[in-house]
Amino acid sequence: MTDFFANKKTIVITALLLMIFAMTGAALVGLTFEQTVDDIKYNEKLTLLRKLNNIIPAQSYNNDLLLDTIIIPPSGLLATKANTLAYRARNDGSNIAVVFSSVAPSGYNGPINLLIGVHANGSLAGVRVVKHRETPGLGDAVSITHSDWILDFDEKSLSNPKPKQWKVKRDGGVFDQFTGATITPRAVVNAVHDALLYFKKNHNMLFSPSTTSTEKDEGKTQKS
Numbered sequence: 001m002t003d004f005f006a007n008k009k010t011i012v013i014t015a016l017l018l019m020i021f022a023m024t025g026a027a028l029v030g031l032t033f034e035q036t037v038d039d040i041k042y043n044e045k046l047t048l049l050r051k052l053n054n055i056i057p058a059q060s061y062n063n064d065l066l067l068d069t070i071i072i073p074p075s076g077l078l079a080t081k082a083n084t085l086a087y088r089a090r091n092d093g094s095n096i097a098v099v100f101s102s103v104a105p106s107g108y109n110g111p112i113n114l115l116i117g118v119h120a121n122g123s124l125a126g127v128r129v130v131k132h133r134e135t136p137g138l139g140d141a142v143s144i145t146h147s148d149w150i151l152d153f154d155e156k157s158l159s160n161p162k163p164k165q166w167k168v169k170r171d172g173g174v175f176d177q178f179t180g181a182t183i184t185p186r187a188v189v190n191a192v193h194d195a196l197l198y199f200k201k202n203h204n205m206l207f208s209p210s211t212t213s214t215e216k217d218e219g220k221t222q223k224s
C-alpha cells in the first residue's frame, strides 16, 4: 500500500516537472520567434533599400523611399499577376525617379523578375534582375552578379535607341546577346521596353501622392 502511494507521488511529481519544462520551452520559443521576426523584417527592409539604392543613389533623393510607395495593380505590360509596389524618390518634393517590378515572361527557363528604375524624364535609372532560373554560364549573364550586361540599359529611353532598335543585335537592335544564348537577353530587352511604355502611360499615377506604406501592404503585394 505504501509502495502504491509512493509510486503515485513520483508519477505526479514527474508529470508536473514535465509540464513546467514544456511550458518554459514553449515560452522561450515564442519569445525567440518574436525577436527573430523583428530582425527578419529589419533585414528585409535593409536588403530592399540596398537594392533600390543600387538603382537610385541615396544622395539623389531625400524622402523615405520605403514609405513613399504606391500599389501597382497587375499589368499586361509589366507581366505582373498580383499587386506590386512602386517606390518613389523625391528631392525636396521634386520627382526624381520611380522603381517598380516587372517580369520578362519568356526567359529560357521561365519568367525573369526585374526591378526597373525610371527617372522622372523617362530615362532608365537602372535595371536589375532580382530572380531568374536561367542557365549558369549562359543566360545568367543578365544578372549583375555575373556580368555588367544589364548596365547597358542605364540612361536608355523610349527614344534612345529608336523604337526599331530596342532589340538584341541578332534581331537588328543595339543590345548585345550572349554567345549561344539569345533567348534570355531578348526576353529582358522586350520586358524593359514594355516597362518604359508602362511608365509613359502611367507617369502621373506613378508619381501621385502615396496611398500606402510598405508596412501596411507587406502582406498583400508580390515581393520584389
Ligand SMILES: Cc1cc2nc3c(=O)[nH]c(=O)nc-3n(C[C@H](O)[C@H](O)[C@H](O)COP(=O)(O)O)c2cc1C
Pocket (backbone or CB within 6 Å): 108, 109, 134, 135, 136, 138, 139, 140, 177, 178, 179, 180, 181, 182, 183, 184, 185
Ligand atoms: C541545356 C541548355 C541550356 C540553355 N540555356 C539557355 C539560357 O539560359 N538562355 C538562352 O538564351 N539560351 C539557352 N540555351 C540556348 C538556346 O537553346 C538557344 O539555342 C539560344 O538561346 C539561341 O541563341 P543563339 O541564336 O545565339 O544560338 C540553352 C541550351 C541548352 C542546350
